[in-house]
Amino acid sequence: MADLSSFPITTRWPATRPDAIQLYSLPTPNGVKISIALEELGLDYEPHLISFGTNDQKSPEFVSLNPNGRIPAIIDPNGPEGKPIGLFESGAILVYLAEKTGKLLPASAAGRYETLAWVMFQMGGVGPMFGQFGHFFKFAADKVANNPYPMERYRDESKRLLSVLETRLEGRQWLMGDDYTIADIATFPWIEGARKFYGGDQVLDYASFPNVMAWVARALERPAVKTGMEIPKRD
Template identity: 45%
Template sequence: MIDLYYWGTPNGHKISIALEEMKLAYKIYPINILSNDQFDPDYLKISPNNKIPAIVDHDTFDGQPISIFESGAILQYLGRKTGLFYPQNERKRIQVEQWLMWQMGGFGPMLGQNHHFSKFAPERLEYPTKRYQAETKRLYGVLNTHLQNRAFVAGQGQGEYSIADMAIFPWMLTHEWQNIDLNDFVNVKSYFERIYAREAVQKALAISV
């Protein structure tokens, strides 16, 4: 059994999607970030950076529970644990990892800043809003170009669905907050619709806490 410390954010969705896709048993422990649950001392023992998600896996390789924070690290762990959506072949694995890191280092943080300055900041500031909206559009353009004649970001030919796609997809759910029209990125739009239609994704997105 895996304990999932979760809230319904893009980073939270990544792990619920992975757990559903990999058909792993899990129990949700809500961490209400609007109420600052992430600063609870017990939670900080699991996630010292006071962010969600985090997991505790009780069914491990050495029989001892293991706690993991950072969504990318969790995805890699789950991929290794199950042998699913994270290939063992080194060339294929590199393709997955570079797009996972692209999301972790750029697509997530830049879109997150866009969310803040475009929707949540107490005052609207022109410079950072335009800066992060422009970087968001650039990143969507990078993804759109890469997805030309590809179904997924990693793998040969049409590509193979992987943990990289599970990481990228949830950040697109709020594209309207980001001042993004998916019709301007036709390959991304098809990619988004393809992943959104998956049964496991639908189950994960239906979670309410």
């Protein structure tokens, strides 16, 4: 049985199955990337809910695993050389899990780097811009009621990013063509999240991006996605 006692986070969220990957997360667009990947890869894992309502992500125990105080984070008891490893940042975790299993990432060097480019596109573009759009559109609307600039700025940039995806997906089933990869898993939860969590699909004019909408619909039909989108279960 793996010994995870060197990870302080396990004192607050004990591992009942320490030989399984420990997932510390919440079902947000960033969080579900990892639960979806774990489901797609068939890896054994134990989810722990990190509640924003009680600022779990800012607790000393959580920050001991992720100094940035953001979900998701994992501990893999069977990391490199058989030793436990803790990881944070969803993009890094996706790459780690793909390389650990040899799945969801093309075997060829060219395909691998192209996939990683689209992962970085999400990390540096889609995630931050859609997140800021959602903040000003839904959560801070009252604070900017007399100043439409913040919402409009992030709305317009989010629509520009949607147009990039729309072009990329022309004639493609997935971002890498026929192969479903971590680039898809990194990105489509944000498109769905802007509709589901922010109610911003009409403002972002989703109807003008049919390739993107068809791609998201295909992803949402995957059994692993249906399960992973709801993990960890909210209280």
